[in-house]
Amino acid sequence: MKMLNLIKKYGTLIGFFGIIIFFTINLPSTFLTAKNFINISQQISMLAVVAFTMTVVMVMNDFDLSVGSMASLAGIVAAVLFSMGYPIWIGILAALFVGIIGGLFNGFLVSIIGILPFVATLGTLTMFSGFAFLISGGRTIFGRDIPSEFSSFARSGIEISSLDLKIPFLSILALLLLFIVWFILEQTTYGRRLYAIGGNAEASYLAGIKVKQLRLSAFALTGVGAAIAGLMYSSRVASSNPTQGSGLMLEAIAAVFLGMTMSEEGEPRVLYTLLGVLILGVLDNGLTQMNVDSYIREVLVGFIVILAVAFSSITKKRN
Amino acid sequence: MKMLNLIKKYGTLIGFFGIIIFFTINLPSTFLTAKNFINISQQISMLAVVAFTMTVVMVMNDFDLSVGSMASLAGIVAAVLFSMGYPIWIGILAALFVGIIGGLFNGFLVSIIGILPFVATLGTLTMFSGFAFLISGGRTIFGRDIPSEFSSFARSGIEISSLDLKIPFLSILALLLLFIVWFILEQTTYGRRLYAIGGNAEASYLAGIKVKQLRLSAFALTGVGAAIAGLMYSSRVASSNPTQGSGLMLEAIAAVFLGMTMSEEGEPRVLYTLLGVLILGVLDNGLTQMNVDSYIREVLVGFIVILAVAFSSITKKRN
């Protein structure tokens, strides 16, 4: 019984440390190094941003399936403006604006019209993706169209010369967003109200919480997060492609769920989401270094998510 | 008030006829022809099969996100066996078997372990896809590896010489599956029980329905449906590709939701799912014939799904 409870509580965490120890033993000189972890932090930065802001809606028991398309769309919007000769800041602002509008539209459908988040964001997923193709003409926008100041952002960072390390700007940006989301969710009345809605919408309503407005705005936040991730992606690959974000949605949701297995009552918490993202990123990095087939990695990831959830308190067996 | 209720009840259907009339006017000689509709029926046959069997789990208020991966996996399993020289029937049986096992695994996770369908099938989506890549080595299996008897199935049909028409086998197979699913859901006590579970799982349990076993078996059915669709797909393109099914899941779910907007109490019904699939297929066909950008089509599809759901009785405004 005690054993089982321990697994329930710390299973995912123990698993995470197990993975780290495994890689450290098998890759003695290259895995557990500052450089490698900086690498990982940069590789996961885009997924992390989406997962962090996805946490915001999942706190209310909602979903946003459209984040991947939104990331693609935002990247395309910026790139098209760049290619038309607009300055970088205009491209970025426009992309963020698209993120807000798209997010508000999701929120409107979910909270005002009352469509299930699953259906509403399934619809907008298709719409945003269509827009991304439409605006770009299906093309990848690359080369001279992308200003080098924009793409060099993803390649630069803060040098710590004493340690011969460079902290990439992408990682710093992800950290910043982690802090913002953490601050919003854990340190503001707004965030605490979101948790109340997720925990017991009826109680929240009875306590006079403005459920509709809060849901609306939370979706807007998630939209902006997706747009930022799209910009980061475009900067990293110095190009924009109308399908670039398509892998983000499922992975972000998986990361939040992995995180939820670590929290006390199975509620989403952004710091645990970070751990969820890290698990996915470390697996990717370590298995690549061990020359493990990338397909086995995929099977493993699915299996680990299922295992973590099965043993956690999110899963309630009916007696 | 009356008007609104009419729209609520028949909105999607009216919209469907509107679309048909629109295309008939704009494509006078080529749209509303037997030949074109036979074409459409063949083009949508794979999506239809997945959507029909997806209806089975959605009747219980569940989801299966893994159908796309399962379709890919089943196609790959068959093709790999073909390429190893096994006869066609073994390849097909093995693919169906994989469908059942995968479906049962989903059912096990959802009903015995108690994981939310969303999370469980998100995990198996990743796993099945990984297996498909693993087994195929990431390759498309094609050419001489695919027996011509297998691929000619999708190119053949029943000739109706008097009308100079050929009813494709793929369409016939989809119709057969429609009949089977319709029969199971509407004519057997098994199907009635699934609806009861969807109506109120707790009440069904207390009324003596074996909720766990039924959920388990329903997921198995959905798995088999996905496997059949995968085989159909492989036959149609005379090849198997580890990502071939990836577009199916979201479209199938969208089709079921479109169908739900037409049923009286917003419950999924397989005949309405057929209409949902038809709406998607007709849009594809008609807009392509009108040379409308495929991207605009995508935006339209998303918008139509949202519109249909927003006006239907699935959506309840809270006061």
Place this chain on the structure above:
Amino acid sequence: MKKLELLNLTKSFSNFKALSNVSIELLSGETHALMGENGAGKTTLIKVLAGILKPDQMTMKIDNNIQNIYSSIQSKNLGFNFIHQELNIVSYLSVAENMFLNHPYPKKYKTIIDWNKIYKLSSNALKELGVTHINVKKKCAKLSTGDQMLVKIASCLIKTDTTPSLYVFDEPTAALTLQESEKLFKVINNLKKRGAIILYVSHRMNEILEISDKVTVLRDGIKVLTDKTSELSKEKIIRSMVGKDLSDNFPERTGNINENIVIDVNNVHTKYIRNINFKIKAGEVLGIAGLSNSGQREIFNMLMGVDNIAKGKISFMDQKYEPTSPSDAWKKLISFVPRERRKEALMLKMSVKSNTITPHYSKLSKFFFLANKKQENLITNNFSKKVQLKYENMDQSIYQLSGGNQQKVVFSRALASNPKLLLLDEPTRGVDVGAKLDIYNLIIQLTKNGCGIVLNSSDLSEIMGMCDKILILKDHEQYKILENFKINSQDVLANFYESKKQ
């Protein structure tokens, strides 16, 4: 605020009048008890005050000034505080945060939450209740129901800019232990001394007599009594709650109790109840009574195979009976009418027919799996007639029926297998007088046919009017069985209200 008056309050749900023309005057420094049977309209009145329900008609006066309530926020701003009947706890938030659910969080530098202040304010509020054992940083999920209730109560004591003037408690002690209740009473006394208005709802007679200054009794949405507590007695209150013509409500029991034993429950324990011992003969009605949440639900769970039997044994129709799921029970011809019909019995969006035949599909099938539509229609028709269901056709969705008729569908479902044992958990809840009578007649008919019946009801008159013997539960344990001929209302009430005190 010195005086709060509600005048001519009427509230109906569709055609059903939950409150008609109720007027009530609440004074500062007074604890006003609101009493009445289940469904009398107490909670409805409270929800109107809280701005959650919109009344059909009402005039509210605060210190003789007319005041309207349009929303829960407005009600809060008037300084009204509520402990609602359903425990509205967000279990994964901390105790402190639950207490701040309806208050703005204090801020540092106007931006970040001042957690220290929150913890301090909330533990102070708890201290005011005399509660020191609850760590305000703990998650509410970790607390007992009683502690959660204390948290909710304490949250009304949090100091904010509007000074609270009205405290409304809807059955706060239902889940509390004796000591916890005593603490609460002290707090209420404190509040009273400070000039607050207290509106207090409870089914527990002793505490009403102990702490209230005035009592108002509602019956079927009508005010039947308001008086000083000192002028009242327990008997008088009960009589006005239940109504004088109590006995007229119940049809004559005819037919004999057969000597054949339908079910013999021999010292059974489950995870949740202990020492259950009873026999039911063919045609006999066993009543179950006790304070709410004393194990009533768990008895049904045991009989239906929802909870497994841990100790003891049951024999049913002279055979060993060890159900592991409700489907076992239905197969043996044990039928069940669950307590909460919307949650536990009905598929609201499905038809009368589907709802009637849900447990009987296997019996009605052709070739084991084909749905037999003819039989389904026949059964639905027959049993709908039998329960005198008012409906348009059997394909009509259930939610279109009135509450009473919904309950009749649940009954016709239970009868459709011609059960040997019928389990009824609060079968007349939210059902009007006419439908009630229909249900009672059905029960009597069944007993004539030799069906055994287990009837749980928190409506005491129903238990007394319908049962041959009464099993009294106390703290999830069988307390005693009262045989019919000895039963009078005073006896039962004594067991009810006082058993816990001993």
Place this chain on the structure above:
Amino acid sequence: SKAWAEKVTVITPYLAQPGTQMYVEGFKNEASKKGWDLNIIDTKGDVAEVISRIEDAVNQKVDGIVINVDPSQIAAGLEVAAAANIPVVGMDSGADPLLVTNVTSNGYAMAAETSVYVANRIEGKGNVVMFVFDAFPPVQIRGVIADAVFGNFPDINVMDRITPDVQDGGIADSRAKMEALLAANPEAGSIAAVWAAWDQPAIGAMQAIEAAGRSNEGIVIVGIDANPQARDAISQGGNFEASIAQDFVGIGSATANAIDRAMSGEEIKSKVIYVPTVLITSANVGD
């Protein structure tokens, strides 16, 4: 021969493409001859992940990296490799200063050869359907060349320029698109030719034409790549008349040789290494 096996990593987002599989095949053969410790990574369409995997490979201190994706999009990864002095060779990827060299077929020449073949076969007049894919640069340039060739014939009309959905491999959607076009243009001869920038859409178009019972209208279909399915079709002497065989296996082995030279410290002067191609028609398909 050497004291330790050299570690070489091949990273591609496009392993599902038959062409890529053959490059990799040729590369593998050569690598096993040389006794390399080879790691092949498929990022399944994700370009940013290619960068991540390059970073991992660099961190793992491999001796050489081969990529199969537009280098301008993975500059971040190439810079990391360059900083660690690890040579990176492109396998049909595109030229880039950060690449030692790029081994490929001449895409301009292939597109020119097939489009001119079409123009000649239809005698410089009629409606042509083009299947293009501008999102992938090597394929995009083929479309540009074909546009130019067809544009130079006044009587050739490009009636539609279709970008098929390639998520499922490209055949099925191309077929559906072609079926719709055929339905919209029912008169015989209304479509003279189909030019596809690679073979899958050509196959889809052929299937659509056969299914519509219009194989005898003489619609000329050409593709590029000459994959086995296309060769099958060409050998049957139907509408699918020509494709261009890139020597995929040859590109793979040439890439292996190039990275081998780079790893041994040799400086490779040419930034592009072209491997010859062959126009495949029914005349030479059996060879």
